[in-house]
Structures are given as structure tokens and as C-alpha cells.
Amino acid sequence: MSSGKILVAQGGGPTAVINQSLAGVVLEARRFRHVTRIYGALHGVRGIVNEDFVDLTQETSHNLELVANTPSSALGSTRDKPDLAYCHKIFEVLRAHEIEHFFYIGGNDSSDTVRIVSEEARKAGYPLRCIHIPKTIDNDLVGNDHTPGFPSAARFVAQAFAGANLDNASLPGIYVGVVMGRHAGFLTAASALGKKFPDDGPHLIYVPERVFDLEKFLADVKAAYERHGRCVIAVSEGIHDESGEAIATLLAKEVERDAHGNVQLSGTGALADLLCDEIKSKLGIKRVRGDTFGYLQRSFIGCVSDVDQREAREVGEKAVQFAMWGDRDGSVAIKRTGYYSVDYELMPLEAVAGKTRVMEDEFLSAEGTDVTDAFRLYLRPLLGSHMPDAYRLRPAPVEKILNK
Amino acid sequence: MSSGKILVAQGGGPTAVINQSLAGVVLEARRFRHVTRIYGALHGVRGIVNEDFVDLTQETSHNLELVANTPSSALGSTRDKPDLAYCHKIFEVLRAHEIEHFFYIGGNDSSDTVRIVSEEARKAGYPLRCIHIPKTIDNDLVGNDHTPGFPSAARFVAQAFAGANLDNASLPGIYVGVVMGRHAGFLTAASALGKKFPDDGPHLIYVPERVFDLEKFLADVKAAYERHGRCVIAVSEGIHDESGEAIATLLAKEVERDAHGNVQLSGTGALADLLCDEIKSKLGIKRVRGDTFGYLQRSFIGCVSDVDQREAREVGEKAVQFAMWGDRDGSVAIKRTGYYSVDYELMPLEAVAGKTRVMEDEFLSAEGTDVTDAFRLYLRPLLGSHMPDAYRLRPAPVEKILNK
Numbered sequence: 001m002s003s004g005k006i007l008v009a010q011g012g013g014p015t016a017v018i019n020q021s022l023a024g025v026v027l028e029a030r031r032f033r034h035v036t037r038i039y040g041a042l043h044g045v046r047g048i049v050n051e052d053f054v055d056l057t058q059e060t061s062h063n064l065e066l067v068a069n070t071p072s073s074a075l076g077s078t079r080d081k082p083d084l085a086y087c088h089k090i091f092e093v094l095r096a097h098e099i100e101h102f103f104y105i106g107g108n109d110s111s112d113t114v115r116i117v118s119e120e121a122r123k124a125g126y127p128l129r130c131i132h133i134p135k136t137i138d139n140d141l142v143g144n145d146h147t148p149g150f151p152s153a154a155r156f157v158a159q160a161f162a163g164a165n166l167d168n169a170s171l172p173g174i175y176v177g178v179v180m181g182r183h184a185g186f187l188t189a190a191s192a193l194g195k196k197f198p199d200d201g202p203h204l205i206y207v208p209e210r211v212f213d214l215e216k217f218l219a220d221v222k223a224a225y226e227r228h229g230r231c232v233i234a235v236s237e238g239i240h241d242e243s244g245e246a247i248a249t250l251l252a253k254e255v256e257r258d259a260h261g262n263v264q265l266s267g268t269g270a271l272a273d274l275l276c277d278e279i280k281s282k283l284g285i286k287r288v289r290g291d292t293f294g295y296l297q298r299s300f301i302g303c304v305s306d307v308d309q310r311e312a313r314e315v316g317e318k319a320v321q322f323a324m325w326g327d328r329d330g331s332v333a334i335k336r337t338g339y340y341s342v343d344y345e346l347m348p349l350e351a352v353a354g355k356t357r358v359m360e361d362e363f364l365s366a367e368g369t370d371v372t373d374a375f376r377l378y379l380r381p382l383l384g385s386h387m388p389d390a391y392r393l394r395p396a397p398v399e400k401i402l403n404k
Numbered sequence: 405m406s407s408g409k410i411l412v413a414q415g416g417g418p419t420a421v422i423n424q425s426l427a428g429v430v431l432e433a434r435r436f437r438h439v440t441r442i443y444g445a446l447h448g449v450r451g452i453v454n455e456d457f458v459d460l461t462q463e464t465s466h467n468l469e470l471v472a473n474t475p476s477s478a479l480g481s482t483r484d485k486p487d488l489a490y491c492h493k494i495f496e497v498l499r500a501h502e503i504e505h506f507f508y509i510g511g512n513d514s515s516d517t518v519r520i521v522s523e524e525a526r527k528a529g530y531p532l533r534c535i536h537i538p539k540t541i542d543n544d545l546v547g548n549d550h551t552p553g554f555p556s557a558a559r560f561v562a563q564a565f566a567g568a569n570l571d572n573a574s575l576p577g578i579y580v581g582v583v584m585g586r587h588a589g590f591l592t593a594a595s596a597l598g599k600k601f602p603d604d605g606p607h608l609i610y611v612p613e614r615v616f617d618l619e620k621f622l623a624d625v626k627a628a629y630e631r632h633g634r635c636v637i638a639v640s641e642g643i644h645d646e647s648g649e650a651i652a653t654l655l656a657k658e659v660e661r662d663a664h665g666n667v668q669l670s671g672t673g674a675l676a677d678l679l680c681d682e683i684k685s686k687l688g689i690k691r692v693r694g695d696t697f698g699y700l701q702r703s704f705i706g707c708v709s710d711v712d713q714r715e716a717r718e719v720g721e722k723a724v725q726f727a728m729w730g731d732r733d734g735s736v737a738i739k740r741t742g743y744y745s746v747d748y749e750l751m752p753l754e755a756v757a758g759k760t761r762v763m764e765d766e767f768l769s770a771e772g773t774d775v776t777d778a779f780r781l782y783l784r785p786l787l788g789s790h791m792p793d794a795y796r797l798r799p800a801p802v803e804k805i806l807n808k
Contacts, residue, residue: 014574039802051807054799066795072570074797079575096805163703166476170418171483175699194705268680269673269696276672291698292673295579299567301598302707302792388706391470393478395458398443401500403455 003098004036008056010135011044011106011113012079014072015149016304017312018135021105022075023068024316025133026056029101032324039097044078044106045113049089053097068313071301081109087116094121094128101129101323105316107136107147108354111331115349118329131319132331132349135312137298139186142357143347145336148315149298151308151382153180154190156297157234158383162194162390164291165201165232172230173287174221174279175201178272180297182238184358185209187297191234192371193379196390201232208238209359210368212247217275218282220369225285237271237292248274268292305384311342318344340381407502408440412460414539415448415510415517416483418476419553420708421716422539425509426479427472428720429537430460433505436728443501448482448510449517453493457501472717475705485513491520498525498532505533505727509720511540511551512758515735519753522733535723536735536753539716541702543590546759547751549740552719553702555712555786557584558594560701561638562787566598566794568695569605569636576634577691578625578683579605582676584701586642588762589613591701595638596775597783600794605636612642613763614772616651621679622686624773629689641675641696652678672696709788715746722748744785 008025010018022040029035038056041047054075056064067074082090094102094117104114114132121128134141137153157179168175179188185207192205203224206212224231239247251274272290279288315332322332330346331353337343363375412429414422426444433439442460445451458479460468471478486494494517498506508518518536525532538545541557561583572579583592589611596609607628610616628635643651655678676694683692719736726736734750735757741747767779 010574014571040797040799051802051804053802053804054797055802056797056799058800059797063795063798066793067797070570070793070795071567073574077574093806097802159706160700160704163475163705164699166474166705167418167699167703170414170477170481268677268694270677273672273674273677289699290672291700292696293700294695295568295571295693296564296695296697296700299571300564301567301570301794302563389470389474390705391467391474393444393458393460393463393471394467395444395460396462398455398457398459398501400455400457402497 002034003100004034005097005099006035006038006101006103007041007048007053007094007099008038008103009041009044009048009105010073010075010077011104011110012077012135013137013298014077015135015137015298016071016152017148017308018072018105019070019074020068020309020312021133021135021148021316023064024313025103025320026059026064027061028317028320039099040075043076044080045082045086045090046078046080047076048093049086051093071304072299082113082116084116087113088120090117091120091124095126100127103131103133103319105133105135107138107141108356111141111349112353114331115353118349129323130329131323132352133315133319134332134334137187138181138184140184140357141352142355143352144333145342146334146382148308148312150186151305151384152303153187153297154193154379155305155383155387156300156303157187157190157293158193159303159388160194160293160297161191161202161232161234162388165194166390168201168230168232171287173289174225174230174285175232176235176272176275176290177233178235178237178290178292180293181208181236183208183356185236186359188234188236189359189363189371189375190379193376193383197392199228202234203228203231204369205234205371206239206369207236207359207364208240209364211242212239214278218278221279222283235271235275247271251275251278305382307382307384315344322346406438407504408438409501409503410439410442410505410507411445411452411457411498411503412442412507413445413448413452413509414477414479414481415508415514416481416539417541417702418481419539419541419702420475420556421552421712422476422509423474423478424472424713424716425537425539425552425720427468428717429507429724430463430468431465432721432724443503444479447480448484449486449490449494450482450484451480452497453490455497475708476703486517486520488520491517492524494521495524495528499530504531507535507537507723509537509539511542512545512760515545515753516757518735519757522753533727534733535727536756537719537723538736538738541591542585542588544588544761545756546761547737547756549738549746550786551738552712552716554590555709555788556707557591557701558597558783559709559787559791560704560707561591561594561697562597563707563792564598564697565595565606565636565638566792569598570794572605572634572636575691577693578629578634578689579636580639580676580679580694581637582639582641582694582696584697585612585640587612587760589640590763592638592640593763593767593775593779594783597780597787601796603632606638607632607635608773609638609775610643610773611640611763611768612644613768615646616643618651618682622682625683626687639675639679651675655679655682709786711786711788719748726750
């Protein structure tokens, strides 16, 4: 006799559309007659081991639709990375509550948690269907054309750089914008989609897929500044030297900023400030400004891709359909089938869990400071409808009288 | 015999709607038969002394409309603050080009430039009409209900905090967001409009109108953290101690960050990082994150108030009408006439020039870390249509089995 109980949870960093996937799971699961309860765990896996469950069967579909359009994880999230013992506890709670279907919306770490819980259940002979639902602004899940959350964050980054470029053109100088992405440069590279005119910034883009060399960086900036009279630079927080050491840490050591030389990558403006200091002191340029996009790029309310919204909803729906009509656990993956259309597959958990995708070589230019047309073509449809557009005056110069 | 020549320029920091005012001037001026040429000066007053003029008479009205919807100064801007000699040069160029009407879109400093140029013309007996058109995200021009550019920046700040609050609720900890505003706290206070539910952040707001006391700040943060299990804080870049010294400078001295103890307020993440360090070390809270909104808040493309767009267009139009139908120089000011409607007046340049408005006392709560309902009522209509809204699950708890 089936209990008909489902559990859904959200893990890792929030995105603009992660609640679409939650709504997709809940609303699709309600269509199945044998589903008796849909539980949500508060704050991800931590909420599971603590049995902090809420009954989503008692939520209106109207409010679920409104929550779907609200950014950040409505159930709360966690940074806990469960080990084997932790996963065993998760399984014990699922068994105690007679959960038969477990859906976990998250990134790399979350997929690995689903993999281990799935194995625990199999070893114990307990019939538990485990489905991982993809989500990450980093776009670093293997096997996916892209991941829900990334398109909306990419749209924010593109719009931010489009605006920063206009600001920089108005009051010329150097502008450094630091973007999230520890291993994969997709989000930083999205800054290129903010360009319209040939002399628009970002003029230089630095991603973790290429080794960062400070001398080359300064030479690049100098050349761009001499050419344009200004320079807009997109930098990934994850840039590192040949040995893999983070540039933020290296520069911090140089200025002996603190006793340990440790610099946190996210949630501080350290990398932007350190790079600006280098440009000011080594190139002697006066107007140098740095911004760290920080939490704005993943949490800003009111900047979302409609394509991303639709797909995030669909991966939630498909997860339930794969669970109900399929016969195996897995991770839902987005596959591109046209320009632009997608379909969804259920990949083996082992194929996704704990693996990191980085930018394909064909997406980065030979000199390593720009993206290719292949990347522009890849990203453009994901950004969605109604991208704001920048226009310029096309003015006729007036003859000088006094300064002839 | 009239030359029929008009000059328009843009000064100071760009805004999301400053090109609306430019389009307002150009399109309205075209309606007057005796206007023969409409010149634009590139990069503000610097473009005037260098005679870097473009002929806007040869720009299509269609493209002017598209430029009007593009953020940042389309003519370019400058940070030059002209003294008497500089203003004399401006006047000499205007006279050489037989300019009869001078429109300068800008903030405090720009209005002072207009005032001096107006006096120079009067002393020389040259018939020059000088009109200052208001613009500043700081909202610190006296005599105005509010200034064009502020509503759109305020909307960005409110949306940013609404999102940061959701992120912080999902992954609890301390979040510090640093907002522009050296003397006036209006923009920082706008963060309060991102709140919806009673326990939403920002839980604490610090503006330059109140003396900042580090000990009290830490006590406030501790109390909010104990109450909510998290804390979202909005801080103005201009917060200072009793002597007027910037907190960023004070904290930097304390950690002996550099040899001079000088910290630039804008374009660095220093203040946010220093406040986070204080919270971490003094309160022993682990998850503390800081963002400096930086240039995003004034340049982000795609976040604009339609009310702000309309009014920025109208101050440009009204400037031309005041110049053509009126008999004196002045500064266009926005007056509130209903909830919500406005009208425009031409104020004497001396009444505006070089003066700074700060937040009225009735806008700040007694404890100094929140705004009043009077401020909410003041700001809400300015933010415009279609403000994004946040929704929550209203869940029913599930009984625990293992952790009873």
C-alpha cells in the first residue's frame, strides 16, 4: 500500500526562478490521484534531518503561482554539504515519514546528496524515488545545455554592464565589475551581451577558465584605455594564477591586508578594490572605479528572463513526470533541440553529481579576454524577451570659433 | 536681430532619465519658429570651453525619443566645478557662438555654474537666458519636492533590498548594503520601500542625517539578529561620526589599511567590508556579507520609474517654455500639488545654487534607524507602476516523528 507522500526541498544559493521549479513540482504532483501529501522541507537537507516539514498540500494554487514569480528559495536554503552519515540521517527521516518521492532542487552538491540518498534507499530495500532538479546561476552542471537560474542572472549581468558602459562613456575612466563564478566563467562572459556599438564595453573579460596574469592584465587595460579613452572590465571572482591561487588572495598578501592573507571571494569588495589599486598605482590612471555585483546579481527582484521562468517551471513538472511514469532515479537535464527550443532528459545521478562544467573553448576568444560569436549565439535566446536597448545621438559637429 | 541659437548640456553624475530632459529641451525648442539651431555641448561645461558642440537640429525626433529612454548622459558629462574664471570662459564661448538660451541639466554644482554665467552675461549687457534643469539621484536640491533621477534610483534600491531580504531569509545571516548619498539619506531610506511583511528587512537603516555611533550600531545589529535570526542593514556611504569624519575613513585608520588613512567613498567596497569586519569580530557572527551598490544604482539599464521618466521629460519642456515665455533666469523646480500630481515653477538661481537639502526630520524615526510612514507616503508614488512584489508560502507545519 502506497503512502502517496512526496517531499521537495531547495538547496544552495537562491536564484530568480528557483520557486518556479518548486511550484512545478507541487502543482504537477497534485494532478496524480495517488499523491496524498506534498511536504516541503525548510532550509534544504538541514530541514530534513530536523524534520522541519510544511504541508504544501494545504497551500492554494493561486499563492503557489505568486510564490513562483518571487525570487529566492521560498522554503529556505542551506549551505550544508551532507557526508555519508548525514545522508543516512536524511534517509532515516524519509523512511520514518513514509516518503516515497524525494525531489531536491539544487546544484552540484545537491545532486551528490540525491545520489547518496538514492543509494542508501536501494541498499535498505526501501522504495524511494529520488530526482534531482537542476538550479545554479553558475551554469556549471554537466550534461545540461544550461541550468535554470543562469539565464536570469546572465540577464542582470548583461543589463548591469550595458548601464555601466553608458555611465563610463559619460564620465570616462576605468570601470571594473566583479561577477560571481568560482570555477565557471559563464556569468562573467554574459557581460558581453550588454554590448551594442563596436566601441562599447566591456572591453576586457577575465574568466577562471584562463590563467590570470597581472602584468598582461595591466598591459591589456593600458592598450584599451589608449584606444578608447576609457575601459570597462568584467572580472570573475574566481580568477587565479597558474598555480590555482585566487588573485584576490595574492593581491591581499601583497598589500599585507590582514594577518592571514585570506580574502573571502563573495560578499566583499576586496578583489575589485585590489585590482583598482593596481591600475591606479601601476598605470597612473586617476579615475578608476570598481563594483562587486555581489548578491544583487542573484537576488535582484524585477530582472528575470521569461525563458528562464518557463524552463524552471518545466524542470519541476518534468521531475514529477519522470518520477511517476519512469522507473529510475536521476537528474533532470535541459537539452537544446532548436534555435530556440528545449527538451528534458533524465540523466543518471552519477553522470551529474559532483562534476563541474566550465566554459567550452569555442566560447572564448583566442586572446582570452573576449567571448566568441558562438557564445553570443548560445546565450542570446536564454536572456528572454524585452531586453532593454541603448541608443546614441548621431550628431553633426559644429565648427569651432574661438579654439579654431 | 535674434540668432535663435540654443545650447544644452548635461553635468554631474548620470541618471536613468537625464536624457528625457535633454529630449524635452530639444523637442520643445523645435516648436519655436525663431529657434534656428539647437547645439549640445559634449561633456558638460568642459565641452563649452572647448567648443565641442554638436548640432542637435540635425537629429531625428525618432532617435531623440530612443535616446530619451536610454540611461546616462547622451552628451557626456563632467566633474569640473567651474570657478569664476571658468564661468567667464563659458560666457565668452556662448557670446562668440551667439547663443541666446543656455540650458544646463545637473545638480547643485551645475545650478551654481548657471548662476555665475547668468551674472557674467548681465554684467556684460549680453542678452542670455540661463535655465538650470534639476537632476540628481541624491534628491538634495532645495525647493524641489524631489529631483528627476531620484525616483528611478530609489526604485533600484527598493528592488535590490527586496531581493536581498529574500536571499537573506533563505540563507540567514547579516547583510550590509551600502547606498550612495554623501550628505542626504533619501536614497538609502528608499530601501524601506522594499519591505512587505513585518519581519522583512532592511531591519536597520543608517543615513548621514544622524550621527553614526559604532557601539550603538553593533548593539542594534545584535538586537535585530537575536530577534529575527538574521539582519539586513541599509547604510549610506556618507555616514559619519559627531565630528563629521566619515566612518569609512575612521575604520580604515583603525585597521591601518593604507599609509594615509584615506578611503574613497564611491567606487570601492571599503565601507561595507569594514562594517562587516566589525560585526564578525565584535559580535562573533559568522555569515556576514556586504554589498556596495556602486554604479549599478544609477546606471542599471532596465530599472526605471515611469513617473520619473515623465517628470524628467517635463522639466526639460518647461525649461524651454520658461525661457521663451518668461522674463528671467532661474531653476526649474518640481512642486507636489496632489497625491499624486506635480507642477513646475521657476525658482531664482540664488535660491537653489550651492545649497543642499537633507532628509526632513519627520521622515526619520525617533531611534534614527528607520523611516516614518510620512516618508513611505512621500516616496511610494514616485517609484511608478508595476513594482515587483514578493510572496510567501503560508504553510501548515507537519508533526515530527523522530525528533519529537
